Amino acid sequence: MVDARLVQYLKTYLSQGYNREQLESHLVAQGWNRNDLDQAFGQISPKAEKPKFSFFGKPKQQVQQKPQFQQKPAVQAQPVMQAKPVREERPRAYAEAGVAHVERPSSHFVPVAVLACVFLLVGMFFYSYFYVINPTFVTKPVLTKPDLPTVGSAVSTKQVEYALNELDFYKLHGNPVG
Amino acid sequence: MKKATIIIAVILAFSLFSFIVYAIGSPPKISVTITDTNQAFDVTVQGHKVKANYGTTDNPDVIIKMDSKTLVAVYSAEDFRQEAVNQYKKGNLQVEVRADYATLALKGYKAIFDSFEQAVKQGMSG
Numbered sequence: 421m422v423d424a425r426l427v428q429y430l431k432t433y434l435s436q437g438y439n440r441e442q443l444e445s446h447l448v449a450q451g452w453n454r455n456d457l458d459q460a461f462g463q464i465s466p467k468a469e470k471p472k473f474s475f476f477g478k479p480k481q482q483v484q485q486k487p488q489f490q491q492k493p494a495v496q497a498q499p500v501m502q503a504k505p506v507r508e509e510r511p512r513a514y515a516e517a518g519v520a521h522v523e524r525p526s527s528h529f530v531p532v533a534v535l536a537c538v539f540l541l542v543g544m545f546f547y548s549y550f551y552v553i554n555p556t557f558v559t560k561p562v563l564t565k566p567d568l569p570t571v572g573s574a575v576s577t578k579q580v581e582y583a584l585n586e587l588d589f590y591k592l593h594g595n596p597v598g
Numbered sequence: 599m600k601k602a603t604i605i606i607a608v609i610l611a612f613s614l615f616s617f618i619v620y621a622i623g624s625p626p627k628i629s630v631t632i633t634d635t636n637q638a639f640d641v642t643v644q645g646h647k648v649k650a651n652y653g654t655t656d657n658p659d660v661i662i663k664m665d666s667k668t669l670v671a672v673y674s675a676e677d678f679r680q681e682a683v684n685q686y687k688k689g690n691l692q693v694e695v696r697a698d699y700a701t702l703a704l705k706g707y708k709a710i711f712d713s714f715e716q717a718v719k720q721g722m723s724g
Contacts, residue, residue: 536604540611547612554708558646568674571667575632577650580639583669584628584648586678591709592626592643595701 422459426452430460555591626705629658634665659697659705664690679717 426447433443444457550556563585566578584590630639630650640655641648664672668690675681685691695702702708 532601533604536601536608540608543608543612552706553703554712555706556709561647569666569670571670572634573666574635575637575639575666575669577639577652579669579673580630580641580650581648583672583678584630584641584650587682588679588710588713589626589628589641589643589648590646592706593646594626595624595704 422456422463426456426460427463431464434464552593555593558591560588561585561590626707627655627658629655629661631661631663632666632669633663634667657696659695659702659707661692661694661696663692663694677717679713680721683714683717683721 430443434440440461444454447457448454563582566576566582569575569579625642625644628641630641631637632639638652638654639650640653641650643649664685668685671685672678672681672691682691686693697705
């Protein structure tokens with residue numbers, strides 16, 4: 421059974437000068453089934469309004485300006501054909517067939533993933549340089565300065581530790597790959 | 599949800615990398631020898647803390663040799679780094695690099711190199 425709103429819609433726009441081909445292509449793009457459209461057109465006119473080939477160019481009605489399908493049709497006066505088939509109003513044939521409404525994957529995932537990878541690489545570079553290769557943000561341990569060593573006498577481990585600490589050896593760390 | 603997954607993955611990657619760098623990497627090893635007293639010290643750095651023990655080191659990254667007079671001179675100076683550079687130029691302090699540049703870079707020796715380079719420039723300008 422053909423949707424009465426569809427038949428009314430076709431009648432209205434046919435009377436305004438649009439031809440079957442234009443209406444078909446538009447409605448198929450909106451998700452309508454061709455069989456439904458054929459039936460609807462069959463109800464309107466048995467001759468089916470197929471475009472006639474002519475040696476003398478396009479028929480007059482085809483020369484009219486393009487239908488402005490971008491505009492939403494008036495809500496009350498005419499049947500509303502929304503730009504995208506909303507889930508609850510999708511063509512009956514799809515609902516009866518139990519065809520799942522497959523949503524197209526979000527178009528924002530790839531640029532977000534690429535951006536995330538770029539940030540990750542930049543972050544890893546800065547981390548590698550400022551924390552591994554050239555540790556910059558390491559806090560210097562505060563050590564108590566031991567007694568001054570004397571020439572010729574034994575040196576203590578504390579004196580060596582203090583000296584190397586003052587020479588920035590505290591910045592060193594383990595080799596991450598060895 | 600996908601953005602949250604990416605953020606969590608980034609945080610985990612950084613955490614894992616930090617763990618590898620600071621926990622399980624082979625620590626830097628420096629051998630310090632006081633020539634006139636025949637003392638050898640095995641110095642390591644763990645958790646950014648310098649730890650010296652008596653004894654020799656197997657496969658040190660860097661070997662530092664000096665006599666006790668040089669150590670006293672460095673110890674007495676206000677600027678350890680500048681005095682160490684001066685003693686190095688005089689030949690009293692010897693530094694022998696044993697590890698390859700990649701190992702030195704991955705253990706953070708560049709920071710020490712940069713600070714000594716700065717001390718050399720200050721010495722030249724001063």
